[in-house]
Amino acid sequence: MAFMASAPAAAQETTEDQPFSGLYVGAAGGYDVQGNDRGSQIQFDRNLDGRFGDQVLTGTGANAFGPGFCNGAARSQLSPANGGGCYKDKDGWAYYGRVGLDAQRGNIVVGVVGEFGKTEITDAVTGFSSTPASYVMYRNVDWEASVRGRAGYAVDTTLFYGTFGAGYAKIDRRFASTNTTNTFTGSGDRNQFGILGGGGIEQKIGRNFSIGMEYMFHQYQDNDYRVRVTGAAGTPFTNGTNGGTTSGTDFRRGDDNFRWHSLRATAAFRF
Secondary structure, three states: OHHHHHHHHHHHHHHHHOOOOEEEEEEEEEEEEOOOOOOOOEEEEOOOOOOOOOOOEOOOOOEOOOOEEEEOEEOOOOOHHHOOOEEOOEOEEEEEEEEEEEEEEOOEEEEEEEEEEEEOOEEEEEEEEOOOEEEEEEEEEEEEEEEEEEEEEEEOOEEEEEEEEEEEEEEEEEEEEOOOOEEEEEEOOOEEEEEEEEEEEEEEEOOOEEEEEEEEEEEEEOOOOEEEEEEOOOOOOOOOHHHOOOOOEEEEEOOOEEEEEEEEEEEEEEO
16 A cells, blocks of 8 residues: 555656656647758669769760759759749658657756658759750658757756668659650669758656657668660760760669758647
8 A cells, every 4th residue: 555655656756856857748840941962963873784974975075964954853954054944942841750758867858759740842963965855763751760869958847859860761653754755764762771860959847748849860771763864876875976886874873971950849749
């Protein structure tokens, strides 16, 4: 009877002295923004030897992509230099669910958190050929999962923390072109590992609830997507110029890291 009477008092004392200890479930939602990809290009493997950096040449020996490249998706088949242009990359909303476990000793809080969710961002790069034609490589995140460590300093019922860990995401890619002569075939593993890091502030609201704000940086290596261009002989991609063959040409993005920033609100129920 004495033990049963003292247990609730001990639990209440633990909750009050260590407000950030224990298991919790929650959600995070906010807005994701991509960094500036200025200078992004499409790279070419003209002779299919696995090494990129070749130049695609016309039948007269001119650079077929002389009009250049731009960060974003093409507005038309004309390059910016020729009166066309590109849309900006799409930022967007993000929403995640999470579960975590913290332990508090004095003012120090350490723990681990797992998260799963989705972001609506879309990243693109465009190349313009002299035909004229546009070639656009897109990527977006179908879903993202992460497991991160968390460490912070608590002042009464306010926690300031940093977090870092590993991520795993399914990256969707697609390709579009105004070129209707050639055939385009994409390949590459869509599931990629990455890293996440950031920090935030969490405020307890009563015994079990907390709200907060959080910043997070995401980075995934995305260097294995290829688009093979084949089709009619005699086009710049199949004419055998520059040591190439008539088998076609491979495209890849010059920027092989997919990065973005998140600013989001958080809410949690702590057991």
